[in-house]
Amino acid sequence: MSTAVIIEETDSNTTFHNLKVVQLPRPVPKTNQALVKIGAAALNHREYWILRGQYGMNVEYNTIIGADAVGTVVELNGESPNLKVGDRVVLTPAVGWEKDPRGPEKEYSIRGASKAQGVFTQYRALDFSEIFKAPAHLTDAEAAALPLAGLTAYRALFTKGHVSKGHNVLITGIGGGVAVFALQFAVAAGANVYVTSSDDSKIARAKELGAKGGANYRKANWEDDLLKITGGQKIGVTIDGASGVGAEIIMNKVLAPGGIFVSYGQTGGDFTIGWGPIINNAEFRGSTMGSNAEFEQTLKFVEKHQIHPIVSKVWQGLEHAEEALHFLKNGAQFGKLVVAVQHDQE
Numbered sequence: 001m002s003t004a005v006i007i008e009e010t011d012s013n014t015t016f017h018n019l020k021v022v023q024l025p026r027p028v029p030k031t032n033q034a035l036v037k038i039g040a041a042a043l044n045h046r047e048y049w050i051l052r053g054q055y056g057m058n059v060e061y062n063t064i065i066g067a068d069a070v071g072t073v074v075e076l077n078g079e080s081p082n083l084k085v086g087d088r089v090v091l092t093p094a095v096g097w098e099k100d101p102r103g104p105e106k107e108y109s110i111r112g113a114s115k116a117q118g119v120f121t122q123y124r125a126l127d128f129s130e131i132f133k134a135p136a137h138l139t140d141a142e143a144a145a146l147p148l149a150g151l152t153a154y155r156a157l158f159t160k161g162h163v164s165k166g167h168n169v170l171i172t173g174i175g176g177g178v179a180v181f182a183l184q185f186a187v188a189a190g191a192n193v194y195v196t197s198s199d200d201s202k203i204a205r206a207k208e209l210g211a212k213g214g215a216n217y218r219k220a221n222w223e224d225d226l227l228k229i230t231g232g233q234k235i236g237v238t239i240d241g242a243s244g245v246g247a248e249i250i251m252n253k254v255l256a257p258g259g260i261f262v263s264y265g266q267t268g269g270d271f272t273i274g275w276g277p278i279i280n281n282a283e284f285r286g287s288t289m290g291s292n293a294e295f296e297q298t299l300k301f302v303e304k305h306q307i308h309p310i311v312s313k314v315w316q317g318l319e320h321a322e323e324a325l326h327f328l329k330n331g332a333q334f335g336k337l338v339v340a341v342q343h344d345q346e
């Protein structure tokens with residue numbers, strides 16, 4: 001059997017749906033699939049939106065949640081050029097997108113509560129093409145933390161933002177899982193990184209990770225504080241997932257002429273693009289997670305720069321998944337929230 005966490009639909013759309021720990025048959029790998037024994041799984045904001053009934057796209061109830069995991073290959077059905085039994089691996093956080101930089105070639109499903117079954121479970125069978133070797137320098141918790149948020153940050157920064165050495169980059173809401181990866185990756189690329197946060201202590205943590213400074217977006221006229229820190233220089237690229245109307249302030253007052261504003265999320269709600277960004281020749285670019293090719297590039301980048309994902313907290317056992325989700329909702333974390341998957345002696 002395989003213990004798993006599924007999302008059960010409740011009959012009210014005003015309350016949380018239920019997470020339930022269930023026993024499912026252990027999956028049997030089909031041809032060109034491997035069976036992976038999951039060691040740890042990580043949460044993303046997406047699971048919280050799904051639980052609240054606020055995730056717009058293709059939710060399938062009574063299926064396993066979660067997109068991020070690390071595990072060990074325990075069985076191969078067929079010959080794989082890249083994998084063998086005993087390899088420690090991470091899983092692509094979605095299916096349907098091979099390599100087109102513009103967007104998915106096929107129907108795209110993020111793992112968890114969707115057509116692509118999730119990873120909050122003891123065992124998962126997956127196609128060889130969905131499995132990559134985990135960077136060797138990472139712990140299980142760090143490797144589980146990487147896929148969805150790391151891939152989102154990588155694509156937003158490099159494919160969409162074209163960030164490179166010496167660029168001035170602003171990363172908003174630095175307490176977020178994607179935002180912390182964006183900070184680490186941009187620093188590794190040699191960019192001058194600035195951040196925003198609601199919490200001065202998170203700005204201090206960001207500086208420890210290499211940020212040049214940051215402003216508290218809860219304070220009035222925070223954009224003036226930010227521009228003081230940059231010495232008056234405007235920002236070439238903004239990576240944003242949560243600012244809401246704060247995005248309007250950034251596009252109107254902080255972005256340099258011709259600057260790029262990459263948006264990968266809307267935690268803080270909608271915003272409007274008015275006349276200001278147009279006459280500033282600004283570029284708005286939407287961004288989603290990324291392709292398998294970008295996932296491979298992310299893993300290589302993390303290995304090359306020996307980056308360690310920041311894990312805020314680890315719970316022991318799948319039965320703590322709901323508690324971990326409520327922790328995520330409260331937003332006290334700096335970095336990722338991970339659930340270690342336990343296995344009885346077999």
Ligand SMILES: NC(=O)c1ccc[n+]([C@@H]2O[C@H](COP(=O)([O-])OP(=O)(O)OC[C@H]3O[C@@H](n4cnc5c(N)ncnc54)[C@H](OP(=O)(O)O)[C@@H]3O)[C@@H](O)[C@H]2O)c1
Nearest residue numbers: 045173174175176177178197198241242243265268288289
């Ligand atoms: N497009 C995609 O493929 C994709 C992929 C991943 C995530 N997303 C979306 O991106 C968003 C962030 O995801 P995540 O997993 O990184 O979430 P998360 O870890 O839960 O991020 C929460 C953080 O957002 C920041 N925040 C909240 N309100 C803000 C505001 N008004 N202005 C600026 N920052 C604010 C806070 O930062 P401080 O604590 O520093 O204030 C908070 O800690 C979510 O909406 C998610 O659904 C999209």
